[in-house]
Amino acid sequence: MEIIFEKKIVDKIKADAFLFLCYEDKKLFTEELKLIEKLLKCKISKTGLEDFEGKEKQTVLIYTGENRIILSGLGLKKDLTLEKVRKATARGVKKTRSLKIRKIAIEILQDQTLEGVQIEDIARAETISSLLALYSFDKYFTKKDSKDSKGIKEIMLFSQYHSLEKYSKEIERGIYTGCIIGESTNFARDLGNEPSNIIYPVSLANLVSKRQKERNYSVEILDKQKLTKLKMGGVLEVARGSSREPRFLILKYNGGAKNEKPIVIVGKGVTFDSGGISIKPSAGMALMKVDMGGGAAVIGVFEAISQLKLKQNVIGLIPCVENMPSGNSFKPGDVITAYNGMTIEVDNTDAEGRLILADALSYASKYSPKYVIDMATLTGASIVAIGSVASIIMGNDQDLVNKLIAAGEQTYDRVWQLPLWDEYDRMINSEIADVKNTGQSRQAGTIMGGMFLKRFIGNYPWAHIDIAATAMRDSESDYDPKNATGSGVRLVTQFLMNECKK
Numbered sequence: 317m318e319i320i321f322e323k324k325i326v327d328k329i330k331a332d333a334f335l336f337l338c339y340e341d342k343k344l345f346t347e348e349l350k351l352i353e354k355l356l357k358c359k360i361s362k363t364g365l366e367d368f369e370g371k372e373k374q375t376v377l378i379y380t381g382e383n384r385i386i387l388s389g390l391g392l393k394k395d396l397t398l399e400k401v402r403k404a405t406a407r408g409v410k411k412t413r414s415l416k417i418r419k420i421a422i423e424i425l426q427d428q429t430l431e432g433v434q435i436e437d438i439a440r441a442e443t444i445s446s447l448l449a450l451y452s453f454d455k456y457f458t459k460k461d462s463k464d465s466k467g468i469k470e471i472m473l474f475s476q477y478h479s480l481e482k483y484s485k486e487i488e489r490g491i492y493t494g495c496i497i498g499e500s501t502n503f504a505r506d507l508g509n510e511p512s513n514i515i516y517p518v519s520l521a522n523l524v525s526k527r528q529k530e531r532n533y534s535v536e537i538l539d540k541q542k543l544t545k546l547k548m549g550g551v552l553e554v555a556r557g558s559s560r561e562p563r564f565l566i567l568k569y570n571g572g573a574k575n576e577k578p579i580v581i582v583g584k585g586v587t588f589d590s591g592g593i594s595i596k597p598s599a600g601m602a603l604m605k606v607d608m609g610g611g612a613a614v615i616g617v618f619e620a621i622s623q624l625k626l627k628q629n630v631i632g633l634i635p636c637v638e639n640m641p642s643g644n645s646f647k648p649g650d651v652i653t654a655y656n657g658m659t660i661e662v663d664n665t666d667a668e669g670r671l672i673l674a675d676a677l678s679y680a681s682k683y684s685p686k687y688v689i690d691m692a693t694l695t696g697a698s699i700v701a702i703g704s705v706a707s708i709i710m711g712n713d714q715d716l717v718n719k720l721i722a723a724g725e726q727t728y729d730r731v732w733q734l735p736l737w738d739e740y741d742r743m744i745n746s747e748i749a750d751v752k753n754t755g756q757s758r759q760a761g762t763i764m765g766g767m768f769l770k771r772f773i774g775n776y777p778w779a780h781i782d783i784a785a786t787a788m789r790d791s792e793s794d795y796d797p798k799n800a801t802g803s804g805v806r807l808v809t810q811f812l813m814n815e816c817k818k
Contacts, residue, residue: 443494504616508800557645567632585611592665609787681774697761713777
């Protein structure tokens with residue numbers, strides 16, 4: 317899909333539909349309607365407006381002669397945020413789903429009242445939200461709907477005001493960055509939505525290996541033989557029950573100076589999680605193909621940063637397994653040895669993600685990293701804790717955690733911090749090994765996951781992001797679809813962009 321900045325005045329633009337963002341404030345709303353009528357040489361009737369008043373979540377489609385006009389509400393101007401711009405844009409764009417539209421023109425909101433927000437940020441926000449809102453995963457349908465939203469081939473951002481022409485470079489940069497981040501997020505969504513008979517450890521490794529040729533990053537793949545030699549007990553034990561061999565992906569992007577410490581991003585890559593011997597209930601198990609959401613997010617981040625050409629050295633580590641029950645599966649009560657030599661008592665085979673992450677986080681030490689960030693669909697308890705509006709973050713370095721919280725606020729791919737207090741640590745002690753993979757009770761389930769991972773952290777600043785609540789949805793929101801969302805891609809990409817600005 318092509319997204320451009322159209323410098324022509326609106327009455328010279330040829331599009332199948334025009335999208336305008338409107339305030340609820342009566343005076344501003346009236347002025348906006350008059351300007352639209354003047355520029356498009358049309359008359360908008362009260363009947364055509366229906367009950368539209370510019371309120372949040374309101375959208376309306378109006379037919380005026382040759383033009384189709386979509387109005388999307390922002391709410392009151394005093395309450396405006398960049399996220400409201402994203403959501404209003406997304407709702408307006410989604411209004412085209414039932415229409416045969418190939419080209420849509422979207423007004424760039426010109427607003428100087430948002431503190432710290434530039435016109436580039438608004439252009440990026442509208443671009444990203446448009447791409448995310450138009451996403452669909454329909455490759456396995458044999459019959460396509462001719463009115464599908466994928467019919468849109470071009471999006472034009474335009475301004476009603478000539479004054480924005482002087483900001484052409486900033487707007488075009490915002491569109492360029494937004495396209496890359498939006499498409500990278502959608503790529504991560506695709507990976508999460510693929511069925512597990514298509515995406516499994518070996519096929520995912522092969523896909524990323526081919527993908528690197530189109531992007532400016534490299535991939536090293538550790539197979540079962542190499543993992544055995546490295547004594548990665550967590551990965552090998554979890555993979556035992558499946559006929560699919562494990563893989564360990566090492567992605568490398570060298571955009572910084574040679575002597576610059578890399579930032580390591582770790583992603584849980586469980587391509588299907590049945591729970592193993594501690595098997596999950598059948599209801600909802602099909603969605604466990606998205607249990608590699610952390611790994612998909614890491615790949616999405618590499619897609620983004622390699623195209624953005626960030627001046628940063630970044631390493632990606634993705635341990636990939638299937639967790640399946642069989643006569644060869646690891647079992648509750650087993651003791652396994654992780655990469656760093658620590659022994660783990662297996663209390664529950666459905667707490668497998670932390671076992672493979674233990675190997676990856678230990679392995680990260682070899683890079684002498686500046687930071688280590690892991691993303692994982694680790695605990696269902698995180699959904700109980702704060703619902704699906706944010707991911708949960710924990711870590712051993714408050715400065716790093718604060719930076720990720722700030723990046724989350726910028727992108728609205730948000731995180732909320734939980735503590736890793738010493739009192740929790742004793743709850744994962746084992747009577748027969750160094751540590752147990754679950755807590756002693758049902759208390760603080762998400763924190764128990766973080767405390768377990770903390771045991772395997774080397775001498776580096778680390779943050780753990782539990783994306784279990786946000787990596788998939790059971791219904792669509794303004795710009796997130798049902799099922800895989802690509803959670804974490806925008807968050808970590810923004811964090812890396814912020815680090816490059818220092």
